[in-house]
Amino acid sequence: MAPGRNDDCWCGSRRKYKHCHYQIDTAAQDQKYAASQAVYARNWKGTAQHHFDGRVYHWLAEQLADAKPKRVLDVGCGSGHGLLALREVLGSDVQIVAIDENRACLQEARETLGRSGVDAQVINRMAVSRTHEGYNHVAEPLAFPLDAACSLIESDVCNDPYLLPALRASGPFDAVTIWLTGVHMLRQENVNVQAHGIDSDGAHRLYVQNATYELADSVLRPGGVLQVGDRGVAPDSPLLRADVLQAHEQQASVTSLRVRSLTHRLYDEPNTGRTPMGLTPGTSGLVPVAFQLAVLSIVSEKP
Ligand SMILES: C[S@@+](CC[C@H](N)C(=O)[O-])C[C@H]1O[C@@H](n2cnc3c(N)ncnc32)[C@H](O)[C@@H]1O
Ligand SMILES: [Zn+2]
Numbered sequence: 001m002a003p004g005r006n007d008d009c010w011c012g013s014r015r016k017y018k019h020c021h022y023q024i025d026t027a028a029q030d031q032k033y034a035a036s037q038a039v040y041a042r043n044w045k046g047t048a049q050h051h052f053d054g055r056v057y058h059w060l061a062e063q064l065a066d067a068k069p070k071r072v073l074d075v076g077c078g079s080g081h082g083l084l085a086l087r088e089v090l091g092s093d094v095q096i097v098a099i100d101e102n103r104a105c106l107q108e109a110r111e112t113l114g115r116s117g118v119d120a121q122v123i124n125r126m127a128v129s130r131t132h133e134g135y136n137h138v139a140e141p142l143a144f145p146l147d148a149a150c151s152l153i154e155s156d157v158c159n160d161p162y163l164l165p166a167l168r169a170s171g172p173f174d175a176v177t178i179w180l181t182g183v184h185m186l187r188q189e190n191v192n193v194q195a196h197g198i199d200s201d202g203a204h205r206l207y208v209q210n211a212t213y214e215l216a217d218s219v220l221r222p223g224g225v226l227q228v229g230d231r232g233v234a235p236d237s238p239l240l241r242a243d244v245l246q247a248h249e250q251q252a253s254v255t256s257l258r259v260r261s262l263t264h265r266l267y268d269e270p271n272t273g274r275t276p277m278g279l280t281p282g283t284s285g286l287v288p289v290a291f292q293l294a295v296l297s298i299v300s301e302k303p
Pocket of ligand 2: 011012013020021
């Protein structure tokens with residue numbers, strides 16, 4: 001029997017059913033993937049507003065300010081609160097291309113930017129179908145305006161053959177950002193995710209970050225930077241710092257990028273109970289018994 005709307009969800013997430021699987025369970029079969037994306041977008045918006053108000057995104061953007069980027073690619077823009085902070089910190093003349101595989105998030109991002117007077121263009125180009133192996137989420141060819149202040153592109157950074165050529169044709173980027181990677185519930189049933197044997201949020205985070213390291217290597221100008229914004233244990237000892245740096249050096253090792261800096265800011269977990277996030281440990285997997293939560297900024301440079 002299905003739980004009541006205010007009971008804990010059956011999936012073990014400890015979220016209320018109405019904030020978790022309710023909308024997916026009650027959707028028609030061909031609407032379930034979209035329902036999963038919609039639930040995620042709605043939940044993430046609350047967390048992102050909390051981070052925006054706590055200036056988490058401003059702090060992340062400030063870690064890039066030295067590089068004075070004028071053209072930024074953001075991977076997994078979610079509800080767009082980070083894009084607003086990028087504009088506030090780097091200047092309103094910064095050109096932003098943002099991608100997300102979740103169409104409902106792109107719509108949220110358009111509205112978030114619109115409330116601040118930024119007219120962003122959304123490019124929806126993915127279709128979803130259900131096969132016996134899982135959900136197929138497939139992109140159409142991509143062309144986007146080269147001069148728009150902000151383009152929001154529907155794309156799965158791990159599985160989109162048209163993305164890299166279109167980004168490269170649009171010109172080099174000064175910075176690529178990927179902040180706080182997470183994903184909606186039915187993403188686990190995506191055929192590509194399944195084919196990679198990904199069975200946890202942590203494994204999925206690495207999958208998306210690794211694809212972004214490779215993408216950044218191809219679209220950054222020499223001297224351009226990739227910034228990974230991650231949630232983790234505050235690396236406040238030499239051992240923990242080395243552990244995180246080593247993890248990113250491994251991720252960067254298949255590219256020409258060189259890890260340059262690790263900075264962190266203590267972080268206040270939002271109490272919304274809507275989008276619980278996992279911690280990304282370093283290579284050792286070590287999580288100390290007592291630790292403080294932090295947002296980490298790991299910046300790599302293209303030689
Ligand atoms: C936790 S949200 C973070 C959003 C935003 N970066 C922020 O910090 O507020 C993660 C976002 O990454 C997107 N995402 C996850 N995997 C992706 C992929 N393979 N390609 C594109 N976007 C992805 C999700 O749809 C989601 O909107
Ligand atoms: Zn659930």
